[in-house]
Amino acid sequence: xxxxxxxxxxxxxxxxxxxxxxxxxxxxxxxxxxxxxxxxxxxxxxxxxxxxxxxxxxxxxxxxxxxxxxxxxxxxxxxxxxxxxxxxxxxxxxxxxxxxxxxxxxxxxxxxxxxxxxxxxxxxxxxxxxxxxxxxxxxxxxxxxxxxxxxxxxxxxxxxxxxxxxxxxxxxxxxxxxxxx
Numbered sequence: 047x048x049x050x051x052x053x054x055x056x057x058x059x060x061x062x063x064x065x066x067x068x069x070x071x072x073x074x075x076x077x078x079x080x081x082x083x084x085x086x087x088x089x090x091x092x093x094x095x096x097x098x099x100x101x102x103x104x105x106x107x108x109x110x111x112x113x114x115x116x117x118x119x120x121x122x123x124x125x126x127x128x129x130x131x132x133x134x135x136x137x138x139x140x141x142x143x144x145x146x147x148x149x150x151x152x153x154x155x156x157x158x159x160x161x162x163x164x165x166x167x168x169x170x171x172x173x174x175x176x177x178x179x180x181x182x183x184x185x186x187x188x189x190x191x192x193x194x195x196x197x198x199x200x201x202x203x204x205x206x207x208x209x210x211x212x213x214x215x216x217x218x219x220x221x222x223x224x225x226x227x
Contacts, residue, residue, distance in 0.1 A: 070159035094180035105177035123147035
């Protein structure tokens with residue numbers, strides 16, 4: 047098991063758009079394993095590479111017992127929307143109702159470079175949208191209305207973890223995975 051420290055709100059890597067994966071190699075497979083192990087240990091419904099300090103477009107998910115991953119996602123969203131509670135491993139203990147598309151079709155690749163399509167609604171759709179946002183440097187509180195966002199920022203300021211220094215870890219010796227700092 048390769049559980050890694052999760053980057054917390056305020057770490058610049060969480061606000062930096064991630065780079066597309068161009069090399070589907072052993073290091074990428076190791077990253078996917080680290081993401082999966084860390085997500086399941088946390089536990090969480092999803093985890094994106096930037097949350098481990100790696101600025102690459104890859105995430106893992108675990109919804110209704112289904113564990114998977116997606117590399118270089120490209121999303122198509124339904125017009126129908128849903129609103130429901132959403133949290134984030136990078137904002138521990140916080141949850142706010144967030145509006146998302148009800149359904150999603152996500153196209154991308156497996157860690158082996160094989161094309162894959164994931165279709166989902168409700169929680170799976172929410173998770174895929176949330177993790178893809180991380181790859182774009184967007185955090186779910188950015189999607190809240192003005193009043194909710196003010197409440198979220200207040201809760202963040204009051205959280206025990208607010209202002210904690212980011213862990214200094216080298217996630218991979220592979221040059222593609224160089225530190226995002």
